Amino acid sequence: MPIDPKLLKDLEKRRNEIMASGDAAKVAKRRGKGLMTARDRVDALFAPGSFQEFGMFAEHQCTNFGMADKKLPADGVVTGVGIMDGRPVASFSQDFLVAGGSLGRVHSQKICDLMDYAQRAGVPIIAFNDSGGARIQEAVLSLSGYGQVFFRNVLLSGVVPQIAIICGPCAGGAAYSPALMDFLIMTKSTANMFICGPEVIKAATGQVTTMEEIGSAAAHASVNGNVHFVANDDMHAIEIARKLVSFLPSNNLVDPPHAPTPEIDLSEVPAFEKIIPDDSKKPFDMLEVIHALVDNADFLQVHQEWAKSIIVGFARIQGLVTGIVANQPMVRSGTLDIDSSDKAARFIRFCNLYNIPIVTLVDVPGFMPGVAQERGGIIRHGAKMLFAYAAATVPKITVILRKAYGGAYLAMCSRDLGADLVFAWPTAEIAVMGAEGAVKIVFRREIKEAENPKKTEAELVKKYRTEFASPYQAAANAQVTDVIRPSRTRAVVAMALRNTLSKRETRPPKKHGNIPL
Ligand code: HXC
Numbered sequence: 001m002p003i004d005p006k007l008l009k010d011l012e013k014r015r016n017e018i019m020a021s022g023d024a025a026k027v028a029k030r031r032g033k034g035l036m037t038a039r040d041r042v043d044a045l046f047a048p049g050s051f052q053e054f055g056m057f058a059e060h061q062c063t064n065f066g067m068a069d070k071k072l073p074a075d076g077v078v079t080g081v082g083i084m085d086g087r088p089v090a091s092f093s094q095d096f097l098v099a100g101g102s103l104g105r106v107h108s109q110k111i112c113d114l115m116d117y118a119q120r121a122g123v124p125i126i127a128f129n130d131s132g133g134a135r136i137q138e139a140v141l142s143l144s145g146y147g148q149v150f151f152r153n154v155l156l157s158g159v160v161p162q163i164a165i166i167c168g169p170c171a172g173g174a175a176y177s178p179a180l181m182d183f184l185i186m187t188k189s190t191a192n193m194f195i196c197g198p199e200v201i202k203a204a205t206g207q208v209t210t211m212e213e214i215g216s217a218a219a220h221a222s223v224n225g226n227v228h229f230v231a232n233d234d235m236h237a238i239e240i241a242r243k244l245v246s247f248l249p250s251n252n253l254v255d256p257p258h259a260p261t262p263e264i265d266l267s268e269v270p271a272f273e274k275i276i277p278d279d280s281k282k283p284f285d286m287l288e289v290i291h292a293l294v295d296n297a298d299f300l301q302v303h304q305e306w307a308k309s310i311i312v313g314f315a316r317i318q319g320l321v322t323g324i325v326a327n328q329p330m331v332r333s334g335t336l337d338i339d340s341s342d343k344a345a346r347f348i349r350f351c352n353l354y355n356i357p358i359v360t361l362v363d364v365p366g367f368m369p370g371v372a373q374e375r376g377g378i379i380r381h382g383a384k385m386l387f388a389y390a391a392a393t394v395p396k397i398t399v400i401l402r403k404a405y406g407g408a409y410l411a412m413c414s415r416d417l418g419a420d421l422v423f424a425w426p427t428a429e430i431a432v433m434g435a436e437g438a439v440k441i442v443f444r445r446e447i448k449e450a451e452n453p454k455k456t457e458a459e460l461v462k463k464y465r466t467e468f469a470s471p472y473q474a475a476a477n478a479q480v481t482d483v484i485r486p487s488r489t490r491a492v493v494a495m496a497l498r499n500t501l502s503k504r505e506t507r508p509p510k511k512h513g514n515i516p517l
Contacts (some may be wrong), residue, residue: 018074038120060165074098075107078092086227091125101132159252162182195501221303255355260319266491294316308505361401406432
């Protein structure tokens with residue numbers, strides 16, 4: 001017997017009401033302003049028709065403050081799984097049109113169910129955050145809901161990649177769920193994120209500030225590093241998320257989406273031999289090196305606007321997904337400071353979690369000198385880099401292009417920190433410190449007693465650089481695997497990656513290491 005058409009009509013009506021966030025006029029108004037709804041975002045993320053929604057008919061049970069009769073379609077959050085570039089990905093999208101996307105018990109339960117599903121299915125999560133925060137009427141149950149989400153953020157950390165898109169308000173403790181995820185993408189004009197807003201800050205401290213200063217995408221991306229990517233709008237944020245996922249495995253038990261070229265291209269790249277300036281004090285742009293090294297100059301830079309003396313990001317090298325960590329001599333001579341150490345350490349640890357090989361490109365004169373750095377704890381922060389590299393068991397390939405001085409030489413993944421293969425250009429200088437400083441300390445008496453101290457000092461500096469700090473000295477001591485022509489770098493790194501991809505390394509059993517946080 002055919003199904004009763006009334007049942008079908010009723011189903012259709014119920015679905016349509018929920019799909020319209022309970023108020024079609026509000027949806028039209030929002031779209032009229034050029035803004036996407038929660039469902040528009042999910043639809044744009046996934047292949048057409050591929051989204052399978054979970055819990056569309058969920059309803060809150062709250063009776064406080066006149067909530068008993070209040071309909072909140074899907075309880076203000078769209079959750080489900082869809083296909084993105086051929087791969088399943090879980091997503092939740094908070095619906096600002098339903099009680100300001102606020103989080104109550106059922107809303108949080110839906111997010112938690114999705115996270116549990118993502119863990120079981122081994123798929124990444126992309127979360128659209130657009131919410132007024134804890135649903136005030138649901139009191140402690142809202143707080144508890146956040147707690148359950150945070151707990152799962154931590155449970156899933158290192159199991160499936162978690163990406164947050166901040167595309168509306170993200171206030172108070174709500175900001176901690178994105179902060180517990182792997183990557184945050186924030187839209188420029190429609191989003192803000194803060195623990196205490198300008199009014200609260202003024203009331204509590206008397207300080208006058210603006211949302212732009214404390215909660216904007218610009219502040220988070222360039223001042224404090226909370227956010228990894230800034231997007232022009234929602235569609236751009238989705239593009240960034242899609243690009244990011246294209247480099248990541250679905251979970252920690254599978255390999256990243258490598259697409260090795262059938263043959264390794266051994267051709268030389270002459271441009272590498274024109275990069276290092278004659279004067280070793282002059283900077284060069286490490287991005288030029290990275291673009292020439294990776295496939296199609298296609299490099300997804302992470303934290304592009306923050307701690308710019310170090311560059312981190314994803315690329316493919318002859319098809320193999322690779323995490324790149326590189327000093328940027330154009331910014332503060334490429335020194336490692338508090339923020340750049342934090343930035344690199346976090347990225348290295350992410351690569352290690354998801355089996356992504358790391359290529360490190362070195363031109364580092366040392367850790368950043370200064371009172372603020374010492375008082376700010378450069379020892380603790382710099383130690384994070386040492387810890388992260390030493391703890392990483394993924395393939396680690398290092399190329400020393402020019403300076404590699406002191407503790408920073410070690411911190412940029414030297415052989416002793418566990419690099420599998422270290423290559424050096426003939427321009428490399430590997431030493432305890434720069435030649436000028438070293439000569440002043442070691443040959444103080446010779447310089448003082450020389451007939452022509454200036455000439456003697458210059459000769460000693462040259463001797464130090466060519467003999468003691470030379471890459472051949474390091475190669476003679478097995479700290480460098482090979483000294484290579486710069487033009488061969490792409491071929492050499494590609495071969496090194498292929499040759500170490502099957503690497504297996506076990507460590508003594510322990511609960512976890514104690515990274516200096
Ligand atoms: C319940 C909320 C809500 C909330 C917004 N709404 N936030 N309902 N709980 N937290 C509702 C509004 O009542 C309104 O309902 C609708 O959402 C749209 O909100 P508007 O204020 O009209 O929108 P707008 O002017 O754009 O302002 C957006 C806003 C503002 C800036 C987010 O709503 C706001 O300040 N909300 C409160 C934010 C807040 O203090 N949240 C608690 C943060 S602390 P109607 O029915 O009129 O359409 C927190 C702790 C988490 O979250 C701790 C976790 C550990």
